[in-house]
Amino acid sequence: MKRFIHSIAIVGLISLTSFAPVTSRACTGITVNPEDGSVIFGRTLEFAQDLQSNLIIVPRNHAFVGTAPGNRQGLQWNTKYGMVGMNAFGLPVIADGINEKGLHVGIFYFPDYAGFQDVSEQEISRTISPVEVPLYLLGNCATVAEVAENIKQIKVGKTVMEELGGIPPFHYIATDASGNSIVLEYVDGKLNQFPNPLGVFTNSPTFDWHMTNLGNYVNLLTNNVSKIEIKKQTIKGLGQGSGMLGLPGDFTPPSRFVRAVAFSASAFPVPTARAGVLQVFHILNQFDIPKGAARGDEHGKVTADYTLWTAVSDLKNLHYYFRTYDDSTIKMINLNCIDLNAAGIKTISIQGDQPILDLSGCAR
Numbered sequence: 081m082k083r084f085i086h087s088i089a090i091v092g093l094i095s096l097t098s099f100a101p102v103t104s105r106a107c108t109g110i111t112v113n114p115e116d117g118s119v120i121f122g123r124t125l126e127f128a129q130d131l132q133s134n135l136i137i138v139p140r141n142h143a144f145v146g147t148a149p150g151n152r153q154g155l156q157w158n159t160k161y162g163m164v165g166m167n168a169f170g171l172p173v174i175a176d177g178i179n180e181k182g183l184h185v186g187i188f189y190f191p192d193y194a195g196f197q198d199v200s201e202q203e204i205s206r207t208i209s210p211v212e213v214p215l216y217l218l219g220n221c222a223t224v225a226e227v228a229e230n231i232k233q234i235k236v237g238k239t240v241m242e243e244l245g246g247i248p249p250f251h252y253i254a255t256d257a258s259g260n261s262i263v264l265e266y267v268d269g270k271l272n273q274f275p276n277p278l279g280v281f282t283n284s285p286t287f288d289w290h291m292t293n294l295g296n297y298v299n300l301l302t303n304n305v306s307k308i309e310i311k312k313q314t315i316k317g318l319g320q321g322s323g324m325l326g327l328p329g330d331f332t333p334p335s336r337f338v339r340a341v342a343f344s345a346s347a348f349p350v351p352t353a354r355a356g357v358l359q360v361f362h363i364l365n366q367f368d369i370p371k372g373a374a375r376g377d378e379h380g381k382v383t384a385d386y387t388l389w390t391a392v393s394d395l396k397n398l399h400y401y402f403r404t405y406d407d408s409t410i411k412m413i414n415l416n417c418i419d420l421n422a423a424g425i426k427t428i429s430i431q432g433d434q435p436i437l438d439l440s441g442c443a444r
Contacts, residue, residue, distance in 0.1 A: 105128075105189030106369060107125055109122065109188065109281035110279065110344040111255060112360055113259060113356075114349070115349055116352050119182075119258070119396060120357055120394055121393045121395065122361065122363075123176060123281070123392075124389075125166070125390070125391070126387050127388055131175070133167060134170070134431075135413065135430055136425055137418055137425065138172075139159070139419070139423070140159055140161060140421055141160075143157075144172075144215065146216070149199055154205065154207040154208055154237070157216065161221075164415055166402070172425055174215050174218060176391050177214060179415075180415055182256060182395040183218060183224075185218050186214065188250065189250065189283050190249045190283060193285060193286055194265070195266055196238045196269065197235050198238070203235050209239035210236055213250070236266060251265040255279060255395065257396050261277070278344075278345070279344070280337060280341050281337075282337040283333035293337070297326070297338050300327060301324070306322075331369060331385075340367070347359055347363060364390050368390070371386040389404045409435065413428070
C-alpha cells in the first residue's frame with residue numbers, strides 16, 4: 081500500500097512539473113509601523129532571470145533624459161532630491177529605492193493588465209518610459225501627495241525595454257515618511273491611483289480587485305481555535321495556528337496579498353525602527369521563493385521565479401537595508417552619511433556569497 085501511494089505521489093509530481101504555467105514575477109511588499117513613529121516598508125524582488133542589480137546612489141541636481149516610444153528623447157529633468165536604490169542590468173534606473181525626504185517608490189510586475197499611455201508628437205517632451213517612473217518620482221517628490229500630482233503632469237509611454245524583450249508590464253507603490261501610501265497603475269492607457277491604507281502590494285490583477293478579494297477571508301483570526309462542538313461531539317484542533325486555517329499558501333499574487341495582509345496586520349507592535357526592520361525581514365521570509373518552486377514556460381523554455389533580493393526602507397531614519405539570494409546577511413546604507421552633492425551616480429556592488437561562521441573551534 082505504501083509503495084502504491086508513493087508511486088501515485090511521484091506521478092502527480094511529474095504531471096505538475098511537466099505542465100509549466102506562465103511565470104508571474106512574484107514580488108511582495110508590506111508595511112509596519114513601530115511605536116516610535118517610524119514607517120518601515122519592505123519588499124521582495126522575484127524574477128526568472130538575474131537582473132544584475134546593484135545599489136546606486138543618485139545625487140541631487142543630476143540630469144536625466146527620459147525615453148519616449150521609438151527610443152526618442154523625452155522629458156528632461158534634474159533631480160531635486162538625492163536617492164539610493166536597486167538598479168537593473170547596470171542601467172541608471174531605480175527599481176526600488178528611497179530618497180532623502182523619506183519617500184519610497186518601487187516597481188512591481190503587472191502582467192496582462194499594464195497598458196501605458198499613447199503619446200502624441202506634442203507630448204514627447206514630457207514623456208518617460210515605464211522603468212523611469214521611480215527615478216522621476218524620487219527625484220522630484222517628497223510626499224505621496226506630491227507623487228499623486230506630479231505623475232499626472234507627465235506621460236508614461238509604451239517604450240520597449242530591450243533587456244526585457246518588450247514593453248515592461250509594471251505598476252508602482254509609493255510610501256512616504258508619514259505613512260501615506262499610494263498605488264499607481266496604468267490600465268488601457270489610463271492612470272489609476274489608489275490609496276493603500278494597508279501598505280501591502282503584490283502583482284496582478286489590479287489593486288482594487290485585491291482589496292475586494294480580502295472579503296473572502298474575513299473569517300481569519302489571530303487567536304487559536306482550540307475546539308468546537310458538533311452534535312455533542314467535541315472536535316479539537318490539531319495544534320497552534322487554527323485561527324489562520326484557510327490562509328492560502330501558494331505563490332500566486334492574490335494568495336500572497338492575503339498572506340501579506342494577515343502577517344503584517346497580526347504582527348505584535350515593536351518599539352523601535354530597528355526592531356521594525358528586523359520584523360519586516362522576518363515576515364518577508366514567508367514569501368521567499370527558492371529556485372524551482374515557482375516555474376513557468378517562456379518560449380518553450382522552463383523558467384523559475386526566485387527571490388533575487390529583499391529590500392527594507394526605514395523612511396523616518398533614511399536607512400536602506402537589503403539582502404540577496406546568495407547572501408542573507410542584512411546590509412544597510414544610511415542616506416544621512418553619504419554625499420548627495422556628488423558629481424555623478426555611484427554604484428555599490430551587492431554581489432557576494434553567504435559567509436558561514438564556524439563556531440566549533442577546530443584547528444585549520
